[in-house]
Amino acid sequence: MNGRSAQRLERLSEALKRAGTLPLAEAAALCGVSEMTIRRDIAASSGTIASFGGHLVMADNPQFAAAYHLDTQKDHFAAAKQRLCREAAARVEEGDTLFIDCGTTLVALCAELPRQLTVTVVTYALNVANAFCQRDMPNMRLVVLGGLYYPASQSFGGQDVTTAIRRLGINKAFISAAGVQIDKGASCFHFHEVAPKQAAIEHAERSILVADESKLEVMRPAFFAELSDFDAVITSGAPGHAWQTRVAASDGPPVSVV
Incomplete structure (x- = not known):
């Protein structure tokens, strides 16, 4: 992960801690990059941020547990x-x-x-x-x-x-x-x-x-x-x-x- 990617992930983490969820399009606009770049950043984030149906969430937030069967x-x-x-x-x-x-x-x-x-x-x-x-x-x-x-x-x-x-x-x-x-x-x-x-x-x-x-x-x-x-x-x-x-x-x- 390069320095810019790490900075974007930090910015997204702060936004998610405040809002809980963040649409992918808004995340891209916040960071000034494309949605594809945000997806690559998430893939490199070691699971700290997750993407569900076009929205981002913090993976360790129990309120947003994705496991449902x-x-x-x-x-x-x-x-x-x-x-x-x-x-x-x-x-x-x-x-x-x-x-x-x-x-x-x-x-x-x-x-x-x-x-x-x-x-x-x-x-x-x-x-x-x-x-x-x-x-x-x-x-x-x-x-x-x-x-x-x-x-x-x-x-x-x-x-x-x-x-x-x-x-x-x-x-x-x-x-x-x-x-x-x-x-x-x-x-x-x-x-x-x-x-x-x-x-x-x-x-x-x-x-x-x-x-x-x-x-x-x-x-x-x-x-x-x-x-x-x-x-x-x-x-x-x-x-x-x-x-x-x-x-x-x-x-x-x-x-x-x-």
């Missing part, structure tokens, strides 16, 4: 997720078209819906689609949005997914998040999830954030929505009650705690 998350706060999905199911009405987000939080929603309910389910998550495929719901229609497959989250990404969401009439969008902060909003691990989440939030009649207590006041690499973008939030536990009070004081969306 769906199989390791499915049992995490499982009882809380069951309660969250029971509350979410109570908000579903006959004839609704539902968008159900990826991850493990909303898989249990499948079992909570009445068997005879007439409903259309839209998802880009393979694990969610599999859960509904195995459920005996004769009046359910399942719409699976495909594209490039991402094994870590068992979900699909790409322009086709986002375009399809925008063409659908969605009554309720149930959105999951890996981190939620009152002032910074909702975030997730994977940047390919950002566009589908944002499209569903924008085009649904109602968007409902569903996140257990372990996600509260946590930030992940990929920001996708302000808290005010949601019509309602469902969370859990004693931390959820404390958070509910804080959100109410900030004129945020109504929060239900289960």
Whole structure:
């Protein structure tokens, strides 16, 4: 690594310590070089700075842990997720078209819906689609949005997914998040999830954030929505009650705690 590269990495490290994440284009502009040069600098940084989906983060910052595998998350706060999905199911009405987000939080929603309910389910998550495929719901229609497959989250990404969401009439969008902060909003691990989440939030009649207590006041690499973008939030536990009070004081969306 030459001296100029080391200087750029030091400048980027200082910027990341202040901001948490930095788009690659902004990093290049900050250093007065091309994005390719920044990528070469990162490759030579011995892992101190990481790049995820066009954004830079400090690799040793626990808030931006990139390691997420769906199989390791499915049992995490499982009882809380069951309660969250029971509350979410109570908000579903006959004839609704539902968008159900990826991850493990909303898989249990499948079992909570009445068997005879007439409903259309839209998802880009393979694990969610599999859960509904195995459920005996004769009046359910399942719409699976495909594209490039991402094994870590068992979900699909790409322009086709986002375009399809925008063409659908969605009554309720149930959105999951890996981190939620009152002032910074909702975030997730994977940047390919950002566009589908944002499209569903924008085009649904109602968007409902569903996140257990372990996600509260946590930030992940990929920001996708302000808290005010949601019509309602469902969370859990004693931390959820404390958070509910804080959100109410900030004129945020109504929060239900289960």
